Amino acid sequence: MFVDPLCPWAWMTSRWVLEAATVRDIDITFRVMSLAVLNEGRDLDPGYREAMDRAWGPVRVLTAAARAHGDEVLGDLYTAIGTRKHPGGRGGTEDEMREVVEESLTEVGLPTELMDAWENVPGDEIDVDLRARHQLAIDLVGDDVGTPVVKVNDIAFxxxxxxxxxxxxxxxxxxxxxxxxxxxxxxxxxxxxxxTGPDFS
Incomplete structure (x- = not known):
């Protein structure tokens, strides 16, 4: 499952997949994709453009975590971030989102030094890796959709x-x-x- 931690709809879908795994034989692997990359260069309304400009930090930290500790850490880290962000209602500003991500790293036992990856630096190792990870999702479903992308064996949607x-x-x-x-x-x-909007209940 490919997710961006800022997307409330990806959050809803992830909660459904995790619930489905309690009644079906599903082994879930979380992976990173990026709304910031997806919307790069697109003509967006100013509010959404501002949100996309702020969307780099969290996915860069998730990418750094996956690079250093493997994709297997992403599920718990994504859940920790998403719980604070979506039903928790936190992370509306960049400073708040930094707090959310740093707290989440601590909760799941990952080093807070991973926050060093936060700043968007086009062309650095994190940027190159993030774009490659995002492209994996896009190659499965095309670039006219967003997050989340779910891949089941050879089927993706x-x-x-x-x-x-x-x-x-x-x-x-x-x-x-x-x-x-x-x-x-x-x-x-x-x-x-x-x-209707997302119902986190």
Missing amino acids: FGPVVTPAPKGEAAGKLWDGCVLVAGTPGFYEIKRSRQ
């Missing part, structure tokens, strides 16, 4: 965008359906207008 995250067997049934339709040759999209 964007989303689902769902709120609230289904629980128990309902989560399992949604998993079954997503894998089924995404694995249908020639199937690309099913969509309806979203009428």
